[in-house]
Amino acid sequence: DTGVSQDPRHKITKRGQNVTFRCDPISEHNRLYWYRQTLGQGPEFLTYFQNEAQLEKSRLLSDRFSAERPKGSFSTLEIQRTEQGDSAMYLCASSLPRTAEQYFGPGTRLTVT
Amino acid sequence: DAKTTQPTSMDCAEGRAANLPCNHSTISGNEYVYWYRQIHSQGPQYIIHGLKNNETNEMASLIITEDRKSSTLILPHATLRDTAVYYCIACKDYKLSFGAGTTVTVRA
Numbered sequence: 394d395t396g397v398s399q400d401p402r403h404k405i406t407k408r409g410q411n412v413t414f415r416c417d418p419i420s421e422h423n424r425l426y427w428y429r430q431t432l433g434q435g436p437e438f439l440t441y442f443q444n445e446a447q448l449e450k451s452r453l454l455s456d457r458f459s460a461e462r463p464k465g466s467f468s469t470l471e472i473q474r475t476e477q478g479d480s481a482m483y484l485c486a487s488s489l490p491r492t493a494e495q496y497f498g499p500g501t502r503l504t505v506t
Numbered sequence: 507d508a509k510t511t512q513p514t515s516m517d518c519a520e521g522r523a524a525n526l527p528c529n530h531s532t533i534s535g536n537e538y539v540y541w542y543r544q545i546h547s548q549g550p551q552y553i554i555h556g557l558k559n560n561e562t563n564e565m566a567s568l569i570i571t572e573d574r575k576s577s578t579l580i581l582p583h584a585t586l587r588d589t590a591v592y593y594c595i596a597c598k599d600y601k602l603s604f605g606a607g608t609t610v611t612v613r614a
Contacts, residue, residue, distance in 0.1 A: 397549075426600070435604025435605055435607055436550060436602075437604070438603065486550075488600070493538065493595070493599065493602055494552050495550075495552060495602065497550045497551070498549050500549050
């Protein structure tokens with residue numbers, strides 16, 4: 394299967410720790426997106442990349458959140474000094490340019506204790 | 507992007523067509539209507555999109571009214587595996603704004 398993959402699928406961490414999630418997009422897709430989804434809500438857009446360029450990051454929830462896509466292939470999302478309110482599903486998606494036909498990964502479920 | 511309004515929930519019978527409505531009365535001329543669904547504990551799945559013409563693919567049909575203020579997603583023969591939250595989104599580029607969607611339950 395050559396869909397979007399995310400690692401890990403589940404992460405439990407203590408408050409104050411840093412966490413990093415990885416996303417591997419579909420290989421020919423040059424756009425990559427990160428979303429956050431809390432229980433009972435639809436996914437919330439965080440940031441996106443076109444190749445290695447991060448073209449929008451204004452929706453990142455605070456300066457504790459950062460994302461990279463250093464070689465235009467996989468991406469990482471880091472949350473520093475985690476808080477209990479960061480507990481959520483973090484979703485990655487990828488697409489070709491100039492379309493919102495996005496393909497989502499299975500998500501990483503973060504639990505902050 | 508334009509706001510969309512969908513019913514909170516709906517039930518449909520297995521084997522019958524499911525018609526999911528969406529209102530987007532403030533949609534602009536260059537915004538497409540996208541439909542996604544999310545089955546429990548999975549990432550959202552793209553279904554279909556359109557601008558002003560009706561569209562059909564292997565999953566569903568999308569009917570957009572002539573004034574583009576509303577649309578209907580049709581699942582022609584609903585199965586139990588179609589039980590999911592369905593999202594209607596008006597979008598012109600990349601930034602999908604998911605609302606609460608419609609929770610569709612297909613019953614045997």
